[in-house]
Amino acid sequence: MSGGVERRGGERDRGFTLMELLVAISLLAIVTTLITTMVVALAQTFSRQESEQDSSRTAAVAMQRISTVIRAGTEVPRSSTWQPLPAFESARADALAVNAYLDPATATVGPTRVRLEVNTAGELVETRWAARRSAGDWVYDTTPSLTRVVARDVAPRGTPVGGSPSPALFTYLGAAGAPIAPPASGELTEVQRREVVAVRVSLVVQTAAGTDAAPAQLVSTVSLPNLGLTRTGI
Template sequence: MRRVRAVLRQRGDAGVTITELIVTMALLSVVTTLILVMVTTVARNFTHERTATDNAMNASNGMNELTRVIRSGTALQLTGVAEQQPPFVSAGTNSVQMYVYIDADSANPRPLKVQFSIDSAGRVRETRWLATTSKSPWTFSTSSSVRTIARSVPAGAPQLFRYYDAGGDELTVPDTGTLTAAQIDLVASVQISLTVQSDTSSRVDPVTLQNTVGIPNLGVSRIKP
């Protein structure tokens, strides 16, 4: 019994060997590395999913506003101008200005002059001018209100607006940057292509939404025989 106790006492005092310690440390390193890789992967996937969702929501909100306003374009009689003016004041690849009836007071409806354009920060900005007269012929205020309807449009994105006549033929924007007066008179529909990229690292693909909007107030049928 004394010998057994002595052997057990010697083993208890000896502790772990250097080999056992090295093996334990190696196993802990492997487990720690696996955990870190797992956490990093989950965090990256979550970030990508969130960015993709943000892109989709941003593009959807912007597209809804662009569609809603452009569809409401209308021809107007302006103060001091003999002929009725078409809905579009100017029409370029990334900027459009037009007359619309939208968000009007039902008791005293007045049109708005609205402009959409992309600024240097990649924001789609909506500018509005209120009508100062209470009935036709219309005059618009020189002061305006501005708000952002979409963010993070990347440089090199497809052009925001394309214009088509009643027959479906595209009206090409000339080098001046906007359609001519003769072309503006022919516009019957607008194709909107809105691209959004919130991830500056470009690890997440951008979201592009496209919609072709007719202008019912023109009385032009877009249904072909």
């Protein structure tokens, strides 16, 4: 009987075999890999959603500023000639300069020339020039009164959005609503600039590098309600 007791005690003390340890370690590795993969996927999803929301917020703020500037565009009368300055001083696919009345006190402040341009760093930059009276006309200063970055991470033209390349930032529309085709230089002529009554703005912002997060795109057609009106305080 004592021999039988010794055998049972030996079975209790023998521990795990090498095969059992290998199986346990393999199962533990599989479970750990599954948990790690799930955590990484959740982190990537969260990061992607945060980047997409950040892009949307940035695009919304920039679009509001662009719309405000364009909507304030106005022709500026000149005493030296019957033809006023056109609302647009320059008009390109990625930049425009507009004569605008951004301050309600137009009798004393006068118009402001505002340029919106996307630089090589993907920044939408706003530059302003103040105007002053000279021989009865408004003349713009040569030194800007303000330069600031409105938005960063503006994606270049042709960025894939929803399976299609993004269009130009600015598309200029005539009275019939049709786009005005620029000449080979890419700059609208003065005659063409006088025909612009609205601008289609296609803004694409991508705060995440590469394809980690989808870019945010906003498209808006902004009209110029002040065309044909005189607001110079004369």
